[in-house]
Amino acid sequence: MTLRLAVALTGGSFDSRHWIDQVRQADDLGLDLATFDDAFGRHGPDAVQVAALVAPVTRHVGLVPVATTTHTEPFHLSTALATLDHISKGRAGWQVRVSTDPAEADLLGRRGVVKPAELIAEANDAVEVVRRLWDSWEDDAIIKDVATGRFIDRSKLHYIDFVGEHFAVKGPSIVPRSPQGQPVVAALAADEVDADLLFVEPDPDAVRRIEPGRKVFVDLPGASADQIQTWSEISGVDGVRVSEVPDISDLVVELQRRGLFQPSAQKTLRARLGLPVAVNRYAREASVA
Amino acid sequence: MPKQIILAAHFPGVNNTTVWSDPRAGSQIDFDSFEYLAKTAERGLFDFFFLAEGLRLREQRGLIHDLDVVGRPDTLTVLTALAAVTTHLGLAGTLNATWHEPYELARQLATLDHLSNGRAAWNVVTSPGAFFGENFRRGGFLDHADRYVRAAEFIRTARALWDTDGGDFAIRNSQFDIKGRFGVPRSPQGHPVILQAGDSDAGRELAAQHSDAIFSRHHQIDDARIFYRDVKDRLAKYSRAENDLKIIPGVSYVLGDSDADAQEKAHHIRRQQVSPQTAILLLEQLWNTDLSGYDAEGPLPAIDPVLDEDDTIIKGRAGMYPDRIKTANEWRARAEAKNLSIRDLIIEVTGRQNFIGTADRVAEQLNEYVQTDACDGFILVSHLTPAGLDDFVDQVVPLLQERGVFRTEYSGATLRQNLGLS
Numbered sequence A: 001m002t003l004r005l006a007v008a009l010t011g012g013s014f015d016s017r018h019w020i021d022q023v024r025q026a027d028d029l030g031l032d033l034a035t036f037d038d039a040f041g042r043h044g045p046d047a048v049q050v051a052a053l054v055a056p057v058t059r060h061v062g063l064v065p066v067a068t069t070t071h072t073e074p075f076h077l078s079t080a081l082a083t084l085d086h087i088s089k090g091r092a093g094w095q096v097r098v099s100t101d102p103a104e105a106d107l108l109g110r111r112g113v114v115k116p117a118e119l120i121a122e123a124n125d126a127v128e129v130v131r132r133l134w135d136s137w138e139d140d141a142i143i144k145d146v147a148t149g150r151f152i153d154r155s156k157l158h159y160i161d162f163v164g165e166h167f168a169v170k171g172p173s174i175v176p177r178s179p180q181g182q183p184v185v186a187a188l189a190a191d192e193v194d195a196d197l198l199f200v201e202p203d204p205d206a207v208r209r210i211e212p213g214r215k216v217f218v219d220l221p222g223a224s225a226d227q228i229q230t231w232s233e234i235s236g237v238d239g240v241r242v243s244e245v246p247d248i249s250d251l252v253v254e255l256q257r258r259g260l261f262q263p264s265a266q267k268t269l270r271a272r273l274g275l276p277v278a279v280n281r282y283a284r285e286a287s288v289a
Numbered sequence B: 001m002p003k004q005i006i007l008a009a010h011f012p013g014v015n016n017t018t019v020w021s022d023p024r025a026g027s028q029i030d031f032d033s034f035e036y037l038a039k040t041a042e043r044g045l046f047d048f049f050f051l052a053e054g055l056r057l058r059e060q061r062g063l064i065h066d067l068d069v070v071g072r073p074d075t076l077t078v079l080t081a082l083a084a085v086t087t088h089l090g091l092a093g094t095l096n097a098t099w100h101e102p103y104e105l106a107r108q109l110a111t112l113d114h115l116s117n118g119r120a121a122w123n124v125v126t127s128p129g130a131f132f133g134e135n136f137r138r139g140g141f142l143d144h145a146d147r148y149v150r151a152a153e154f155i156r157t158a159r160a161l162w163d164t165d166g167g168d169f170a171i172r173n174s175q176f177d178i179k180g181r182f183g184v185p186r187s188p189q190g191h192p193v194i195l196q197a198g199d200s201d202a203g204r205e206l207a208a209q210h211s212d213a214i215f216s217r218h219h220q221i222d223d224a225r226i227f228y229r230d231v232k233d234r235l236a237k238y239s240r241a242e243n244d245l246k247i248i249p250g251v252s253y254v255l256g257d258s259d260a261d262a263q264e265k266a267h268h269i270r271r272q273q274v275s276p277q278t279a280i281l282l283l284e285q286l287w288n289t290d291l292s293g294y295d296a297e298g299p300l301p302a303i304d305p306v307l308d309e310d311d312t313i314i315k316g317r318a319g320m321y322p323d324r325i326k327t328a329n330e331w332r333a334r335a336e337a338k339n340l341s342i343r344d345l346i347i348e349v350t351g352r353q354n355f356i357g358t359a360d361r362v363a364e365q366l367n368e369y370v371q372t373d374a375c376d377g378f379i380l381v382s383h384l385t386p387a388g389l390d391d392f393v394d395q396v397v398p399l400l401q402e403r404g405v406f407r408t409e410y411s412g413a414t415l416r417q418n419l420g421l422s
C-alpha cells in the first residue's frame, strides 16, 4: 500500500533562505506536506509566518504550521490560516497546539494554570470558532453587481454567534472563503483535539484507538525505509511524518522504488490527503431552509 | 541637497475610493494582486508597501456594508509572504494595539523583520472598542483615553522585548504584567519602524513620543503645513529631532496627457466612486442617521445631524467628523451656492483626488509639498487593484528622480535606513 508522506520541520532558524531551501526540497520531492513546529517562548520564528514566507515560492507541498489555541485569539488564528490558504492556493493546514506550560501563560500575562481537561475543551471551542469563521462567507458571496451597486450579496455572509465558556465570537470573518474552504486541521492524537488529520506515536494500539474518518499519520523521526515499510502494512495508517532524516531525497527515492510512495497530482492539501471537498455549513443551512 | 521624498504604496482599501466596477479591476484577495502591487512599488524604488486593517466588516444601518469592496487578508501573513517575492521594499502593516498582546505581536513583527532582512513596519492604531471587541476574547472595554495609554505601554513593551536579544524579561506596567524568555534574537532593524495614524491630541502626542512616522489624513497644503508644524513642535519635549518623525499623508492622484484630460478622467473616476447609493451612505456617515428616504439627485437634508458618538450609524470605520453640525452647515451652504445635488456635493467633498494633472504637474506639486514642509512624503492610494500605480511608477517617478528628490537605487540595507531614520 502506498503512503502519504510528511516532513516535520522543527528548527528555530531566522534565515529566510534556510526555510525556502528546505521547503522547496520537500516540494520538489513531491512530499504531501511539511509541518512547522512552534511554541511560545521557544527560540524560533512564528510558524504561521514561516509557512506564509515559503508559500509563494513553492507549488505543491501542503503547509501546516503549528499554532497555539490556549492564549491566542481564535479570530486572528482563523484569518491568518485562511490567508495562508489564499496565498498557497489551497495548500494550508493547521496543527493545533494546546499549551499546558505555566511559563507560556506568563509570557502572555493572561492567567494562571488551568486544568488540562479544560484546556482541551477550550482548544476544541477555538477550532469550532475557526471553522465557523472559515465558512462565514459562502463561495459566491462576491457578486460585483454593477446594476445595484453591490460588491457582495450580504445574505451569503453569516454571523457565527459562537458563545462558549472561554470566549464569544460574533463574525463573520474579514477574509473571504479560501480555496479549500476548510484548511486541513491537524493535531497530535494524544491532545484529543477534534481534527481531520492526526499525528500518532508509533504504537499500533494508538493507531487502533483513533475514530474512523480521520487521516492517520505515524510520527517516525529519523525513520528508515524498512521501518516505514513495516508501518505501511498496518491497517488504518494513511501516512508517516518523518523528521531529522540525514538525506530525505535518498529516502524518498527508496520509498518510490519499493512502491511505497508516489507523488500526488492533486492540487489542494485536502485532495492529496483524500479528504472530501469541504461543504459550507451555512450554505447547506440556507439551501435546506 | 533638497529634501528626499518618501513614497509608499497603499493596497486599495475597503471603501469607496477603490473602484471595483471598472473592467480592469482585479481581485482584492488573491495573492497575485498583492504580489503585483508590491513588485510595482519595488520597481519604482518605493520605501514601503502598506496594508490597512479592520477587525470587523463595516456595518451601516445595522447591516454589513455591501457597496464597497469587502474582505481582505490577515496583515502579517500577507506581509511575510511578500518578503519572499521582494528584496528591498519595506512591509508595513496596520495592527491594532487593543486586540493584540505584546509578547505575541512583538514576536511576529520581529519574525517579519528577520525573514525580510530588516523591512518590517507597524502602523499602530487604537480604533473603536465594543464593535470590534465582539470578535475577541477580551471583548470591548477601552475608552479613547485608555486606548492610548495601552498603545503607549504596548510600544514601550514591544521595544523592551526587541531589546532582550531573545533573552529573559520581566515587564510590569499599568497595562501589562509579563515575564519569560522572548526567544527572538535582535532583528536586522533592532526595532521595526513604527507608524501611527491617530489624529486626536492624544494620538499626535503618542506619535511625537514614540513613533517614527505618521500616516496622516491632512492633504490640503495649508492644513498639511499646520499639522506638520504641530507634530514636529511636539518633538523637542521628548528630546527628539525633527528628522526623527516623518509625516506621510495618504493621497490620491490622476494622471492625464494634458491637464484637461486629467481633470476629465478624475471626474469620471469620482462618479464611479460615488454611485447614488454610495452618496446616500456617505451622507449618513456625517448625519449619523438613516437617510435612505432621500434622493441622491435631490437637495441635502434640512434636518441636523444626530450627535451620538457612542452609537454611530457606521460601525468599523474611524470617526471622521469631529464637529458634525459645523460640517453639515458647510456642506449645505456649498450645495446651495453651487446648486449641487447630494451626489454632486458628496463627489466634491469626499471623492476628490489630491493631485490631478500631467505627470510633470503632479511631480512638481508633490515636490512642492515636501520642500515647503507640508509633509515628508506620500502614501499613494490608487483606485484600481492591482495595477493602479503603474502609471505613477512609469511616469512620475522618473521626473522626481530628474529633480534629484527621489532615489535612483536603494541605498539602505533596511527600511529604517531608506527612510533616513536612525
Ligand SMILES: Cc1cc2nc3c(=O)[nH]c(=O)nc-3n(C[C@H](O)[C@H](O)[C@H](O)COP(=O)(O)O)c2cc1C
Pocket (backbone or CB within 6 Å): B051, B052, B053, B054, B055, B094, B096, B124, B125, B126, B127, B128, B196, B197, B198, B199, B200, B201, B202, B203, B204, B215, B216, B217, B250, B318, B319
Ligand atoms: C490616515 C489614517 C488611516 C487609518 N487607518 C486605519 C486602519 O487601517 N485601521 C484602523 O483600525 N484604524 C485606522 N485609523 C484610525 C486611527 O489609527 C485611530 O485609531 C483613530 O483615528 C482614532 O484615534 P484618534 O482619535 O487619535 O484619531 C486610521 C486613521 C488615519 C488618520
